[in-house]
Amino acid sequence: MPLFQRLRNWRKNTISASILKAFKKVLPPMSSTEKEAIEAGTVWWEAELFSGRPDWQKLMNYPVPTLTVQEQAFLDNEVEQACALVNDWEVTTQDMDLPEAAWQYLKDNKFLGMIIPQEYGGLGFSAFAHSEVITKLSTRNSALAVSVMVPNSLGPAELLIHYGTPEQKNHYLPRLATGQEIPAFALTSPWAGSDAAAIPDSGVVCKGIREGKEVLGMRVSWDKRYITLAPVCTLLGLAFKLYDPDGLLGEQKEIGITCALVPRDHPGVEIGRRHFPLNAMFMNGPTRGKDVFMPLDFIIGGPAMAGQGWRMLMECLAAGRAISLPSSNVGMSQLAVRTVGAYARIRIQFNLPIGHFEGVEEVLARMGANTYAGNAVRIMTAGAVDLGEKPSVVSSIAKYHVTERARSVINDAMDIIGGKGICLGPSNFLGRAYQQIPIGITVEGANILTRNLIIFGQGAIRCHPYLLKEMQVAQEPDSATSLDNFDRLFWQHVGFSVRNGLRTLASGLFGARIFTLRHQAAAETKSYYQHLTRLSGALAFMADVTMLAMGGSLKRREKISARLGDVLAQLYIASCVLKQYESHGRQQDELPFVHKAVQQCLFEAQTALLQTCRNFPNRNIGLLLRLVSFPWGASFSVPADALDHPICEQLMQPGSTRDRLTANCYCPTHPEDPVSAIELALVYAIKAEPVEAKIRQDEKNGLFKNHPEANVRDIARLAFDMNRISAEEYELLATRNRLRDTVIHVDDFPGELRNPAAFMNLRNTRQGDPK
Structure with missing residues (x-):
């Protein structure tokens, strides 16, 4: 046997075997729901950011999302019209809901079926088109956006598309696409909240009567809240834990979380009451049911998908x-x-x-x-x-x-x-x-939960090139094969960590410019890719040391995991900003936005890394991590003040930069609309500035001294009377003033505001409108 192989066998049977044994002991127990949550979905660019040396050419090769001709036409026409049908003030103070005309328009034009394939009567839009539509609707009214968002997000339609039986798809998808059915999905329970896997809602497999016949079904009880569209839905998606104590479906007694579709008018369904979510006025409310019998074919995907609900979700x-x-x-x-x-x-x-x-x-x-x-x-x-x-x-x-x-x-x-x-x-x-x-x-997913438990908790395991594989091997029965696999993975992992540590130390000592980029970056952003590569290495190294030092206790060290998650997030945000700059054709007028956004990301990532070192439970390890990652101390500072002025100049005047930044903003043309008034007032404010400057210079020279009418309101009239400005200039100022007064106007109402009837008619009774 070659010497190398003998040494490898010795390492495997002595060192690796001991490490595997210890690894199994410290590996935190993982429930089936946790395992499914961690393994759900796919890993994408975030894995590169966790690698310690991202392939930036890979980022640049990702195609830029675009709209089809049909999608663009829908955005330019149907979405514009939907926005025009809704008045935010009336929705939130008078109607407490979208107007009936808006609801009907959404149904008729298949807003509720954007993700449903065309073969089922839906629009079959891309995810990017879906995002563009929701973004624009949100600039008009929250209830409008949410009412469209929910049917196209996690809910009956998406679950049916991926898991429904042919019969379920053929029956429900065309009806959902045209708004004949309005969906809602009931997951959150008063007793589980963010811990959705712990829902107490349950069903028991049993026999019951359905349409005069005895059939195999489930008797389900639930109590849900915060369910968007529940008050108006006609088709309720329902998640509950299913049990089979009598073995009617097989030997398994606890089948698991199951998702079913329940018609609103099904006997026993309690629905219709509303929550009041901070004046957003979208339909949201509770739903309940007690021992409601439903046949097994209510399960999304049929009986074969019983117990698969958590994975589906x-x-x-x-x-x-x-x-x-x-x-x-x-x-x-x-x-x-x-x-x-x-x-x-x-x-x-x-x-x-x-x-x-x-x-x-x-x-x-x-x-x-x-x-x-x-x-x-x-x-x-x-x-x-x-x-x-x-x-x-x-x-x-x-x-x-x-x-x-x-x-x-x-x-x-x-x-x-x-x-x-x-x-x-x-x-x-x-x-x-x-x-x-x-x-x-x-x-x-509440933000505290998302930041402290999910981003790094899931990201570290999924994005790491070796950790999940090591965990999977550690859960296998002891065998020569599993030890061989663990030995190979573990020592690759060690090499990965050492390389990242050395690269991090070198870049900290000599600067991030030691990294050679494998893509042609713009000169003005090249250093950002190098800095992000440095921080990627620091994250990968610090994450490995942290997981090794803390083991299963890291699960309880939420502040540490949250900060490491912050680093990954800031690297991702900066990547998106740089990708957008490239996809826009390196527009020079966008550079101040890019500089400020990326520099802030670098500073925030550095702050999170330093705080991790400073608060590390083992102070010696924390000091080591800081010395390796930042041997000369902090490298990045907050963005310079000089970036602020060019950004503001772009935001305070009409132009292509402002239009690109707010490309999804609905801009009404009705003169009484506040957004329309602002747009018009901005144009006249800029036109009037030279005339205003002339008057201010005369005022500075003392020309209007001792004239009481030389105040901010009447000075233009005084200047005109004294022939300091022309009639055209005076008219320009008068128009500017009228539009400005409309913009800065603050609504006031009758003193009976406490009277509900008066409140419902605020729009018709407000006082003090500018003339």
Whole structure:
């Protein structure tokens, strides 16, 4: 036997065997539901980011999502019309629902069947088209977006497409596509909440009477809440645990989580009451049932899919989460950036547009960079779904970080518009978005849960090139084959960790420029790829050391895992931003947004790594990690102030950059609409600035001294009377002033506001409209 083989056998039988034995002891127990959750979906670009040396050419080779001619026409026509049918103020104060005309329009034009294949009467749209539609609808009204989003996200249609029997597909999909059936999916329980696998809702296999005949079925009891569209649904998707104590289906007594479709009018179904989700006014409510008998063919996929519900949900959840919440929150961000950028140019204080003050400039620039980054994440993640991926990790990243960035954008927007934003009324274009931001934070996996348990908890195992394989081998019965496989994987893993550690130390000592890129990067962004490669190596090395040092206890160290998840997320966000810059043809006017967004990602990733080192339970290991990753200390700082001004200049004037950044924003043309008024007022504000400057210079020269009418309201008339401006210039200022007054107007109402009847008629009774 060759010496090398003898040495390998010695290593395997002594060192690797001992390590495998210890590994099995520290390996945390994993339930079947946890195993299915971890193994659900696919691994995509996030695996490259976890590799320590991402292949950036691979990122650039991903196709850029595009719309078909049919999809673009739908966005330009049907989506525009749907937006025009809805008035946000009336929905949230008078109708408490979408108007009937809007509901009918959505049904007639197959908005509820965008993901249903054309062969079943649906539109068969791509994930990217679905995302584009939801983003645009969200810039108009939350209830409108949610009512379209839910039937096209995780729910009966998607589950039927993937798992339904031919009979179920042929019956339900055409009806869902045309709105004859309105779906809802009931998963969340009062006693389980985010721990969906622990739902107490249950069913027992038994015999019962169905249409006068005895059939094999289930007697199901459930109590669900937070179920979107439940009050108006006609077809209820239901998740519950199924048991077979009498062995009617086989030997297995506890069959597992099962998904069924239950018609609303089925005997025993309790449905129709509503929750009141922060004035969003989309239909959401509870549903209950007690010992409701239903035949086995109600199970999605038929009896053969009994007990497969959790796997079904985990496999489908990624696609829905990758689209719905990121799209709706990017829509709100685009609306905020477009309107507040204009407002900052229109609103004048101390004789200057407020956007020219550095304090406002800082906040507005942050809004712009966050919106640019959020949109990049939305597009790239939806594109992954169209490539056939079910990106469970990046969908969690997109859900958490896009909704958090949207929260930052809306909060910043409210700070800028001040009192205008906090007084609700028909002319307030942001108040409802501010109220509704917590909904996106809470639903489809609460953000605290997503950040602390899912992103790294699932990402580290799925993205790591060896860890999941090692875990799978460790769960096999002891054998020569399993030991041989573990030996090979473990020592490959050691080599992987050592290489990443050495590369991380070298880049920390000598700079990230030691990394040679394998793709032709733009000169202005080349260093970002190198820095991201350095941080990727640091993440991979630190994750390996952390998992080795903590073992199964890492599951309880949520702050550590959350910070490591933050690093992975920031690398992904930066990748999306760079990909978007390339896909837009390296537009130079976008560079300030790119610089600010990527530099913020680098700083946040560095902060998370340093905090991990600082708070590591074993201080010596923490110090070692810091010395390897950042031998000279912190390398990245927050973006420079100099980036703010060019960003704000782009946001405060009409132009191609502003239009690209807010491409999905619905811009109505009705003169009484607040968004329409802002768009028109911005144009006249810019036109009037030279005339305004002339008047201010005269004022500075003392020409209007001792004239009481030389105030902010009447100075234009005084200048005209003194022949300092022409009639045309005066008319321009008068038009600007009228439009500006419309924009800054704050609604007021009769004193009987506490009277419900008066409240329901606010739009018709408001006082003080500008003339």
